[in-house]
Amino acid sequence: MIVTIDGVAASGKSSVSGGVARALGIPYVSSGLLYRAATLLGLDAGLDLGDPGALLAHLSTHPVRLEPLAEGNRVWQADRELTDDLHSTRVDKGVSVVAAHPQVRAWVDDQLRALPEPFVAEGRDMGTAVFPHAQHKFYLTASARIRAQRRAKERPDDIPDIEAALIRRDELDANQIAPAADAQVLDTGPMTLDEVITTILRAVRA
Numbered sequence: 001m002i003v004t005i006d007g008v009a010a011s012g013k014s015s016v017s018g019g020v021a022r023a024l025g026i027p028y029v030s031s032g033l034l035y036r037a038a039t040l041l042g043l044d045a046g047l048d049l050g051d052p053g054a055l056l057a058h059l060s061t062h063p064v065r066l067e068p069l070a071e072g073n074r075v076w077q078a079d080r081e082l083t084d085d086l087h088s089t090r091v092d093k094g095v096s097v098v099a100a101h102p103q104v105r106a107w108v109d110d111q112l113r114a115l116p117e118p119f120v121a122e123g124r125d126m127g128t129a130v131f132p133h134a135q136h137k138f139y140l141t142a143s144a145r146i147r148a149q150r151r152a153k154e155r156p157d158d159i160p161d162i163e164a165a166l167i168r169r170d171e172l173d174a175n176q177i178a179p180a181a182d183a184q185v186l187d188t189g190p191m192t193l194d195e196v197i198t199t200i201l202r203a204v205r206a
């Protein structure tokens with residue numbers, strides 16, 4: 001069984017996926033972390049993020065490993081753990097350029113499709129491009145202001161700056177952001193995290 005949870009930036013995808021996966025006793029996988037890892041490694045190596053050839057060459061000599069743990073995904077490059085460095089403002093800023101390269105998307109998709117079922121997969125295109133055959137699909141939204149208020153608890157920046165950056169990233173990611181035709185769309189604005197998780201679990205168990 002595969003459950004896909006897609007949605008816009010900071011809509012609650014990883015928190016909700018973690019809660020759903022723990023309740024079902026299966027792993028979840030955060031596809032965005034792989035895009036973030038490719039971005040971090042590119043920045044650290046001083047590469048031009050607009051050059052997919054250079055990025056892919058670097059990733060082939062610096063393989064990235066995603067550990068889809070139920071309590072939180074971790075990402076490694078050899079024995080260096082990248083996880084804590086993946087949610088910085090500089091990675092936020094560069095990641096959409098990296099994620100727009102079809103070669104990078106294929107690099108991510110190959111790793112995701114190699115995972116053994118069952119699992120929950122979260123990102124932008126899990127229910128559309130990567131796992132169109134998934135049994136249960138969800139799509140999370142919330143206004144940019146609400147998402148910025150939530151994310152402000154995790155970033156040093158001000159709410160208006162975070163909101164502007166989220167809107168900008170949604171625009172840059174627009175090619176990947178669309179609910180699957182068979183996805184249940186949830187506006188999480190008026191909902192608590194627990195309410196979102198419970199709603200999804202009820203649908204999956206029905």
Ligand SMILES: Nc1ncnc2c1ncn2[C@@H]1O[C@H](COP(=O)(O)OP(=O)(O)O)[C@@H](O)[C@H]1O
Binds near residue numbers: 009013151
């Ligand atoms: N429905 C909700 N109500 C309140 N806070 C939420 C809700 N969903 C997510 N959050 C909080 O919003 C923040 C961003 O959620 P996160 O799971 O990181 O989103 P994403 O994976 O889409 O970027 C987290 O601090 C999370 O706890």
Ligand SMILES: Nc1ccn([C@H]2C[C@H](O)[C@@H](COP(=O)(O)OP(=O)(O)O)O2)c(=O)n1
Binds near residue numbers: 009010013
């Ligand atoms: N399946 C995916 C997942 C993420 N991405 C891209 C687009 C996003 O801006 C970045 C980071 O995604 P991530 O889900 O980690 O971060 P946010 O929830 O947007 O803060 O990666 C993508 O293109 N496709």
